[in-house]
Amino acid sequence: MTDQSKIPLPPELRSASGPSLIERASGSFDFRTLTRPVVPDLPPAPKPSAPKPVAVAVPAAPVAPAPVAAPAPFAPPPPETIVEVNRFTGAYHKIDREHLREQCIIEPESAVTSTLEEFRIIKRQLLRVAAESRGGQGTRHGERILIASAHPGEGKTFCAVNLAISIAAEKDNEVLLVDADFAKPSVLSTLGLPGGKGLMDALADPSLPVEDCVIGTDIAGLYVLPAGNATGSDTEYLASARTNAVLDRLTAHSPSRIVIFDSPPVLAASPATVLANHVGQTVVVVRADVTGEAALRDAVGLLGACEDIKLLLNGTRFSTTGRRFGTYYGYKE
Ligand SMILES: Nc1ncnc2c1ncn2[C@@H]1O[C@H](COP(=O)(O)OP(=O)(O)OP(=O)(O)O)[C@@H](O)[C@H]1O
Ligand SMILES: [Mg+2]
Numbered sequence: 098m099t100d101q102s103k104i105p106l107p108p109e110l111r112s113a114s115g116p117s118l119i120e121r122a123s124g125s126f127d128f129r130t131l132t133r134p135v136v137p138d139l140p141p142a143p144k145p146s147a148p149k150p151v152a153v154a155v156p157a158a159p160v161a162p163a164p165v166a167a168p169a170p171f172a173p174p175p176p177e178t179i180v181e182v183n184r185f186t187g188a189y190h191k192i193d194r195e196h197l198r199e200q201c202i203i204e205p206e207s208a209v210t211s212t213l214e215e216f217r218i219i220k221r222q223l224l225r226v227a228a229e230s231r232g233g234q235g236t237r238h239g240e241r242i243l244i245a246s247a248h249p250g251e252g253k254t255f256c257a258v259n260l261a262i263s264i265a266a267e268k269d270n271e272v273l274l275v276d277a278d279f280a281k282p283s284v285l286s287t288l289g290l291p292g293g294k295g296l297m298d299a300l301a302d303p304s305l306p307v308e309d310c311v312i313g314t315d316i317a318g319l320y321v322l323p324a325g326n327a328t329g330s331d332t333e334y335l336a337s338a339r340t341n342a343v344l345d346r347l348t349a350h351s352p353s354r355i356v357i358f359d360s361p362p363v364l365a366a367s368p369a370t371v372l373a374n375h376v377g378q379t380v381v382v383v384r385a386d387v388t389g390e391a392a393l394r395d396a397v398g399l400l401g402a403c404e405d406i407k408l409l410l411n412g413t414r415f416s417t418t419g420r421r422f423g424t425y426y427g428y429k430e
Pocket of ligand 1: 200201246248249250251252253254255256278281283360361362411412
């Protein structure tokens with residue numbers, strides 16, 4: 098990295114009670130600067146793309162949008178081109194609520210917590226874009242949301258799981274959480290679910306219906322697609338034409354389904370860059386005071402295939418063991 102400066106917290110958030118779990122990034126960083134061409138010390142993005150508008154996930158953030166022309170509306174595919182698909186047919190498992198609690202993951206049915214409230218705010222903007230996309234407006238495949246970040250440990254899986262549980266609570270939506278971190282999958286362990294075949298198996302074996310790999314859970318509306326077995330050619334499989342067909346099967350005839358992809362670090366592995374071609378929205382998780390500005394620019398540049406990139410500033414006060422600490426994370430007790 099050529100620039101090691103950190104993303105600072107906005108002064109107003111440095112309160113005595115400490116920063117919020119998911120902070121608003123506005124005021125701490127000029128997102129519009131990310132729309133300038135990236136000068137990376139990393140390999141360039143796979144395909145050149147025009148600078149993209151970047152916004153925070155929190156709607157009220159006073160961030161001026163970059164002066165970029167709105168993407169052209171697209172016509173939804175005619176019904177006959179959508180692959181006929183049955184309901185998900187994989188295993189069904191219960192999720193241990195205590196296991197969720199230990200990792201600060203939202204517990205469905207529990208009292209309102211700060212984490213729950215923050216993800217409620219974040220999901221609204223994402224769901225709005227998804228709904229517009231389904232109506233043929235704005236971005237294509239807005240119902241597919243990639244969770245990415247520059248480096249390991251910045252909270253991608255934490256945010257992907259919390260966002261999925263939050264969206265599953267919506268009356269009008271169900272959610273499929275896809276573990277696309279093939280080298281280091283952690284969605285199943287985070288949710289306390291057993292292993293099984295997953296996306297990479299379905300991509301590598303055309304005879305395996307992807308819906309057979311999807312795990313149903315006792316959290317209403319929440320489904321999980323494991324990463325599956327890594328192949329050594331994961332990126333090539335992801336980049337293949339078959340990926341489009343497999344992803345289409347995940348949402349065909351399910352207009353209310355949101356698909357969330359957890360991914361490996363953008364600057365350490367290529368799947369996120371490739372997946373950016375397949376999704377309509379990307380959320381880049383930024384760890385305040387940790388993520389380097391140059392790394393963030395590089396990551397956003399590599400995700401440039403996605404039209405709609407948002408930044409989500411993850412809180413500063415968490416332990417990398419995932420255990421709660423301090424009074425803030427004792428909120429629910
Ligand atoms: N806001 C937060 N509050 C509490 N714990 C958090 C928070 N964000 C992340 N963590 C914890 O920090 C650890 C690292 O987070 P996580 O696994 O989500 O990072 P990641 O970006 O997915 O990492 P990797 O790239 O290695 O997959 C986990 O134990 C997670 O539970
Ligand atoms: Mg992860």
